[in-house]
Amino acid sequence: MGNAQAEDEATLFEREMKEFWIQFKISYGTEQSNQTSALTDLCKETVEALSEKWSKKLKEEDVMIDKIQEYKNEILQQSKYIAEKEEQLTEIKSKLNQEEEQQQNLTDIIQELKEELMKKMEIKSSKNKAAKEKVEQVSKITTLFKEHLGLEMRRIHDEQLQFIFRHIDHKDPDKPYMCTLSINEQGDYEVISCTPPLDCIAELQLKLRETNNFSAFVANIRKAFTALSYKQSA
DSSP states (O other): OHHHHHHHHHHHHHHHHHHHHHHHHHHHHHHHHHHHHHHHHHHHHHHHHHHHHHHHHHHHHHHHHHHHHHHHHHHHHHHHHHHHHHHHHHHHHHHHHHHHHHHHHHHHHHHHHHHHHHHHHHHHHHHHHHHHHHHHHHHHTHHHHHHHHOEEEEEETTTEEEEEEOSOSTTOTTOOEEEEEEEOTTSOEEEEEEESOOTTHHHHHHHHHHHOOHHHHHHHHHHHHHHHHHHHHO
16 A cells, blocks of 8 residues: 555655646746847847938938039039139130230331321421422512513412513514423422423423522523524524
């Protein structure tokens, strides 16, 4: 009977140990399952948080990249604008330099024209003075020639002088013999007309220019008209 009781106690202990292990396993499995589920949820939440965080960060970086690209484009446009303005400024400077050069050339030309005009005016003034002196010289001897040689002088067409000789043709003392004289642009005496024509008029004009002896010229003209009159009367 004692053996039976010991056997029952051993069986009971074994059964209790089995139940304990079963309960332990159940309890441990449930705890492990709960822990695993909790870890899974935590991991899921962490992943979602990280995903949201990195997604937001990536979006911010995309925005930043877009901004950087926008700034680059804007800087490029500004660079093009500045380059265009610099080119325009260079063209304007070039035009201004050309205009300044043209203005300087024009100023030089005007100065040259002024100097040339002054020289021409001086030359003209000198010629006018010489012509006036010659006319005055001729006028002084007008009375003398008229009284002694039957010579009359007239001023016609501004600076032209007309000499009218009389008392040449003994058959017609009042018959006029005329010679018109002027002073050309070079300041020299020049015979404009001679009536009646004289073959020696060119020679007498040349001699007058060489000697500037006006009295001798008038005397020689009278002699030539006298010789012509005697020739025509013969």
